Amino acid sequence: MHNDDSLPPDGGSRSQQRTARAMDRQQARRRRAVLTFGTIAAVLVVGLVAAYLRFNGNIDRLDVTKALGKNRPSAAGNISSGPLNILLIGSDIRTGEGNEGYGTGDWEPGQHSDTNLLLHISADRKNVTMVSIPRDSMVPAPVECNADAPVDQWQVRQWNKNFNTGGPGCVMRTLEGNTDIFVNHFAVVDFGGFKNMVDALGGVEVCTPTPINDPKAKLTLAAGRHTLQGEQALGYVRARYTVGDGSDLGRIKRQQAFMSSVAQKATESSLLLRPDKLLRFLDAATQSLTTDPDFGIGAMKDVAQSIKNIGVDNIQFVTVPTEPYPQDPNRVQWAPAADELWTAIREDRDISKPKPTPSPSDTRPLTVSPDEITVEVVNSSGVVGLSKQAAEGLRVQGFNEVTTSNGHGVVSGVTIEYAPEQAEAARTVAAAFPGAVLTEDDGLGKRVRVTLGSGAPNVVEVPNRLGEKPLPTPTLTSTPTLSPTIQARKASQDICS
Structure with a gap:
């Protein structure tokens, strides 16, 4: 005999009701987890902001x-x-x-x-x-x-x-x-x-x-x-x-x-x-x-x-x-x-x-004549009068616009600086200074700057020089400065060394 009282009031099975109750509990746990995570996140954000303000406020x-x-x-x-x-x-x-x-x-x-x-x-x-x-x-x-x-x-x-x-x-x-x-x-x-x-x-x-x-x-x-x-x-x-x-x-x-x-x-x-x-x-x-x-x-x-x-x-x-x-x-x-x-x-x-080594000699034909170039010669060699001597060697070859100045301290070798649009002019100048290092400098305009350091060579003839007057005989020579090696200590080095 079928007993209607054995059926759930809503007409569903007991297993269905148990499943529904389990799902409700799971959703409740998820809501609590989201709430807890949100609370923790908020506390962390507030804590970080507070720490930032405190640290920033510490600084004078x-x-x-x-x-x-x-x-x-x-x-x-x-x-x-x-x-x-x-x-x-x-x-x-x-x-x-x-x-x-x-x-x-x-x-x-x-x-x-x-x-x-x-x-x-x-x-x-x-x-x-x-x-x-x-x-x-x-x-x-x-x-x-x-x-x-x-x-x-x-x-x-x-x-x-x-x-x-x-x-x-x-x-x-x-x-x-x-x-x-x-x-x-x-x-x-x-x-x-x-x-x-x-x-x-x-x-x-x-x-x-x-x-x-x-x-x-x-x-x-x-x-x-x-x-x-x-x-x-x-x-x-x-x-x-x-x-x-x-x-x-x-x-x-x-x-x-x-x-x-x-x-x-x-x-x-x-x-x-x-x-x-x-x-x-x-x-x-x-x-x-x-x-x-x-x-x-x-x-x-x-x-x-x-x-x-x-x-x-x-x-x-x-x-x-x-x-x-x-x-x-x-x-x-x-x-x-x-x-x-x-x-x-x-x-x-x-x-x-x-340190970067000078570029190999450029064998391409020079395209800018010496009389079209403005040159500044800076003496950073420690040898008094070296820039004036170099200037005379340039003027004899048709470099008409040449000025001289003294640099701060002593450097080594010869550096030639130029604006990008003066690259070809810089090649002509570099031909007068064997072994020169060429570097770009956007702020130089039409000027090509030559910095003479210790060990700088004396001026030589450029292939496209003007005039036939011989170069003046050099009376000054800049020998390389034997400066102490700059010693660097790596942070990974043993602290007892």
Whole structure:
């Protein structure tokens, strides 16, 4: 007998009802999951925005536009494209949180730039070069940091006094005026900020071949490898008088080894991929940081993002080549090889790779007559009168429009620069200087510029010369300058080496 009471009230089977209830529970779980995920996402977004605002608010901003003046080098790149140059300054200020208690008090009042680094990032974002500028360098600088003072009226001053006299703007102006390199941004960090960053990294490993006992740097350290926290790390990079020869150059070597260790640690710990570590480091880094108004967290993030794939093999450290300063044995001056370093930075060349060799002799017939060419001969050889001698050798051959000038510092070989539309004219000029390197420069107009460096050859006859008067017999010769090799330290190098 069929019992109607055994059927579900809605007429469906019990299995259908169980399926319907299961689907309802599943949909409810999905709704809760979506709600939970949305809540987490919202919290993350709010947290990131808050962190960004906090970090950006930590940074002190300083506009140094007036200190730089109007006569600056041309900018070759920016944050998003082209080569990028950032001046990094370590301040030795003894006031403020984390900065007290260093030194004996017998230092000049105010701040000095204890550490000076020019960070150069290549246009292709494939390599980074950090140039250490010795603080004891005696270099021409604008009197009283007057931005409008012509470079030829500058007076020689110890490098780290530029910061004391006129702040980061004066340091930038002095660097640009001596190197013709445009500095895009600057950042200044003090003792306290340095210690905080090291602590945020969890310490940094160093290696010292000899024991260190430096009361001024507040550091006692046995020989060997050590992992240093902020306070000790600061003492290590500041130690000078009781380590090695006591010079700033020896301290720079230790600082470069320390920075190599930092780069290795950041890579090994995947700093950029660990939000907890990255946020802690950024908070520490920005608390004692002063930058130009355009170099905030957003710009720093873009820079970091652009070089995130650069390995430690492509990060290198180099020191500006120096020689003794004749007036004071405790000071140094930039050696002629420094010009080669600055030229490489300007030309965005990797200093660890060989310098481009001159192109093979061009055997094609010359198409522009000497009397149709305007030539400027610049003497950067260190031999007085060399440009005038070369000019006479050109004029005899029909180069009627020839001027001469003196360059800044000493370079090597012969470089011929020309605007693209003057390529054929440049070939005629190059025929007079065997082995010359030709490079394009959009800003030269009709002028072809010849820069004579050390080892530059004397003028020879060009195939399409005008007139028959013989070339003057040279009385001056420029021999190659045997400058010290620019040594680069790779960040991947063992810290004990």
